[in-house]
Amino acid sequence: MHQSRLGRQEFGQNFLVDTRVIDHIVGLVAERPGPIVEWGTGNGALTLGLDRLGRRLEGIEIDPRRVQELKRKVGPHVCISEGDILRHAPPAGAVLVSNIPFHLTTPILRHLLRSRRWTDAVLVTQWEVARKRAGVGGATQLTAQWWPWYEFALDQRIPSTAFRPRPSIDAGLLLIHRRSEPLLPEQKQRSYQAWVARVFSSRGRGIVEILRRNGVPRRIAADLVRRERNRPVALARDLLAEDWATAYRSAQGS
Ligand SMILES: C[S@@+](CC[C@H](N)C(=O)[O-])C[C@H]1O[C@@H](n2cnc3c(N)ncnc32)[C@H](O)[C@@H]1O
Numbered sequence: 001m002h003q004s005r006l007g008r009q010e011f012g013q014n015f016l017v018d019t020r021v022i023d024h025i026v027g028l029v030a031e032r033p034g035p036i037v038e039w040g041t042g043n044g045a046l047t048l049g050l051d052r053l054g055r056r057l058e059g060i061e062i063d064p065r066r067v068q069e070l071k072r073k074v075g076p077h078v079c080i081s082e083g084d085i086l087r088h089a090p091p092a093g094a095v096l097v098s099n100i101p102f103h104l105t106t107p108i109l110r111h112l113l114r115s116r117r118w119t120d121a122v123l124v125t126q127w128e129v130a131r132k133r134a135g136v137g138g139a140t141q142l143t144a145q146w147w148p149w150y151e152f153a154l155d156q157r158i159p160s161t162a163f164r165p166r167p168s169i170d171a172g173l174l175l176i177h178r179r180s181e182p183l184l185p186e187q188k189q190r191s192y193q194a195w196v197a198r199v200f201s202s203r204g205r206g207i208v209e210i211l212r213r214n215g216v217p218r219r220i221a222a223d224l225v226r227r228e229r230n231r232p233v234a235l236a237r238d239l240l241a242e243d244w245a246t247a248y249r250s251a252q253g254s
Pocket residue numbers: 011012013014015016017039040041042043044045046047060061062063066083084085086099100101102104
């Protein structure tokens with residue numbers, strides 16, 4: 001008992017118990033083709049639902065006791081392995097599913113975005129993380145840095161009552177899709193991401209001045225702001241994916 005409590009905290013084990021939420025997540029995965037990968041299978045709350053889809057499924061879990069228990073419950077097309085999410089590379093075209101251990105949210109998201117082969121991700125994160133990553137109420141630097149290659153969307157809020165033990169805050173469902181036609185070429189990724197970081201840390205009176213200071217011609221910066229008539233664009237966080245790509249290209253002189 002004492003051991004399992006320790007494991008629960010240490011590994012961020014807040015298991016999903018709300019069957020409506022589980023069915024909804026399974027439904028989202030069913031709509032997305034490709035082999036399924038689940039990071040952090042735990043006691044199988046999601047895995048057993050996903051198993052019913054009859055598709056190839058690879059699960060990764062760090063807690064050896066949970067791995068052994070779950071292996072006995074799943075079908076032949078499901079492979080559960082003991083391992084670390086942060087060392088796992090999802091296969092080509094995969095749909096990645098995870099109720100992310102909250103204490104590893106940022107390293108897991110970074111690892112996921114840097115992995116190059118999967119296509120879709122269906123993720124349970126803290127509510128604020130899901131909102132911010134999806135760019136609701138303004139994009140963060142991390143979202144802007146990956147937007148040319150991924151689309152982010154907020155699906156829904158998940159109340160804390162859907163988990164055991166119950167966390168102190170609600171969660172959210174974050175959907176990520178790798179763009180089949182990226183807005184910028186892969187070779188530009190490092191240069192673009194460094195440039196976005198500079199824009200976010202620049203001072204200036206409004207976004208036009210900030211973009212100008214980072215190499216964007218005034219005419220193009222003003223044009224980006226004017227284009228969004230229905231949506232005030234005052235700060236870096238107000239720019240959308242296409243705006244970022246256009247601004248970067250113009251700052252590079254292309
Ligand atoms: C929030 S629970 C989700 C469990 C289950 N999928 C569910 O939805 O009920 C996160 C799971 O990730 C596992 N975990 C934590 N850190 C991990 C890591 N670095 N690598 C693999 N699994 C990890 C935990 O042991 C736990 O089972």
